[in-house]
Amino acid sequence: MIKLKIFVDMDKEEEYLRSMAKKGYMLKSYNSLGFYTFEPGKPQELPYKIDYRVFKNKRDFQQYRQLFQDSGWIHVCGSTYSGGQYFLPSNNNKYSAEIFSDIESKAARFKRLSNQSIFAFTITICYLTAFFSMNGFNFGKLGYLTPGLWKKSGNAFWFALLFETPFVIFRFLPLILMLTLTVIYAYWSFKARDLYNKKKLAG
Amino acid sequence: MNFDRFLPLTETTFYIMLSLLEPSHGYAVMQNVEQLSENKVKIAAGTLYGAFENLVRQKLIKAVATEDTRRKVYVLTAEGKEVLKLEIRRLKHLVNISGNVTAGEK
Numbered sequence: 543m544i545k546l547k548i549f550v551d552m553d554k555e556e557e558y559l560r561s562m563a564k565k566g567y568m569l570k571s572y573n574s575l576g577f578y579t580f581e582p583g584k585p586q587e588l589p590y591k592i593d594y595r596v597f598k599n600k601r602d603f604q605q606y607r608q609l610f611q612d613s614g615w616i617h618v619c620g621s622t623y624s625g626g627q628y629f630l631p632s633n634n635n636k637y638s639a640e641i642f643s644d645i646e647s648k649a650a651r652f653k654r655l656s657n658q659s660i661f662a663f664t665i666t667i668c669y670l671t672a673f674f675s676m677n678g679f680n681f682g683k684l685g686y687l688t689p690g691l692w693k694k695s696g697n698a699f700w701f702a703l704l705f706e707t708p709f710v711i712f713r714f715l716p717l718i719l720m721l722t723l724t725v726i727y728a729y730w731s732f733k734a735r736d737l738y739n740k741k742k743l744a745g
Numbered sequence: 746m747n748f749d750r751f752l753p754l755t756e757t758t759f760y761i762m763l764s765l766l767e768p769s770h771g772y773a774v775m776q777n778v779e780q781l782s783e784n785k786v787k788i789a790a791g792t793l794y795g796a797f798e799n800l801v802r803q804k805l806i807k808a809v810a811t812e813d814t815r816r817k818v819y820v821l822t823a824e825g826k827e828v829l830k831l832e833i834r835r836l837k838h839l840v841n842i843s844g845n846v847t848a849g850e851k
Contacts, residue, residue: 593791605817606794612772612816613790641791644757650795 543567548576550733552592552626552651553741559628563588571619572626590618591641593627594651596658615641625658645742652738659731666724673717684713751803751828752835760786761796762821762829768809770816771797800825 549555559569559578564587567580597603603622610617614635620627629641642648677684686692688702754762760778769777771793778788788796797819800806805825811818821829 591791595794601814605815608815609771609794609817610790613775615790638787638789640789643787643789643792647792647795 543580543582545578545580546576547578550655550730551737552594552655556590556592559590560588563590569618569628572624572628574624574626588630589639591615591629591631592651593629593641594625594655594658595627596625596654597622610641613638625655649738649742652734652741656731656734656738659727659734663724663727663731666720666727669720670717670724673720684710684717686710748824748828748831751805752832754828754832756786757788757792757796758800759829759832761788761793761800762805762825765806765819765821765825766829768811768818768820770813770818772816774819 547558549558562569562578562580564585566583566585568583568588569578569590570581571579595606597606600622606627607617610629611632614632615629616632618628618630631639640648686703686706688706691699691702691706694702757778760781761774763781764774764777771790775788775790775793778786797806797817801808801819804822805828806819807822809818809820
């Protein structure tokens with residue numbers, strides 16, 4: 543079963559995954575766009591723990607997973623660049639019921655998420671700037687280009703219009719996608735920063 | 746270099762640095778801290794990973810190459826050792842000036 547859900551607050555996300563496991567749906571994989579893949583199974587109590595980290599390289603990621611594995615955690619999903627890292631305690635976890643042992647380090651997840659969102663935001667802004675400068679900041683060039691299209695009438699008009707519409711959509715689609723992402727990343731960076739400031743005080 | 750800006754160390758940082766007088770990997774540090782603190786301080790994996798990262802950024806510890814590439818091994822740098830010594834001196838002073846408070850208790 544695949545579900546689309548977007549969380550900025552990882553505490554709420556842990557709660558969501560726990561409630562899914564109680565209903566008999568175990569997390570199998572997650573992708574950064576917000577798609578959770580669940581596997582049906584026996585309903586059970588699974589205390590998911592989430593960290594947020596993007597790694598410089600595969601080796602750092604592997605060593606990170608090893609440290610968790612050594613201290614009694616199963617890495618359920620997450621990859622070198624995915625950010626979200628999902629853990630469950632293994633059977634021999636006697637050490638700690640939490641992956642963070644103080645408030646500050648637990649809250650620091652949100653600082654990393656915020657910084658990563660600012661980074662992604664910067665990239666989308668660069669893309670948009672490049673996109674517009676290539677067009678000479680002329681939005682007209684994105685629309686219908688057939689000369690004299692709007693002066694045509696009858697079948698000739700409809701044919702030309704329908705013929706060109708897919709091209710217009712293709713010219714606009716990346717732009718709309720990028721604009722949406724820009725807004726989402728901006729929102730995430732603010733929201734995650736806000737959560738960081740609140741949680742480092744409240745726990 | 747002015748090391749005073751690193752002081753005082755948090756209890757967690759103190760235990761981690763004390764454990765890294767000898768080169769150790771993460772889980773060894775966790776176990777060592779647990780033992781040194783008589784089970785009072787337990788550092789969880791995510792917290793320890795972040796602490797290592799901060800200490801590397803501050804150049805108080807560094808990664809050392811080992812045969813076991815699956816685990817990263819860290820050790821105190823010369824600066825780290827200096828900071829640890831200053832902190833111990835600071836703590837000793839605190840203990841010295843408060844000797845009378847607990848006199849007579851077991």
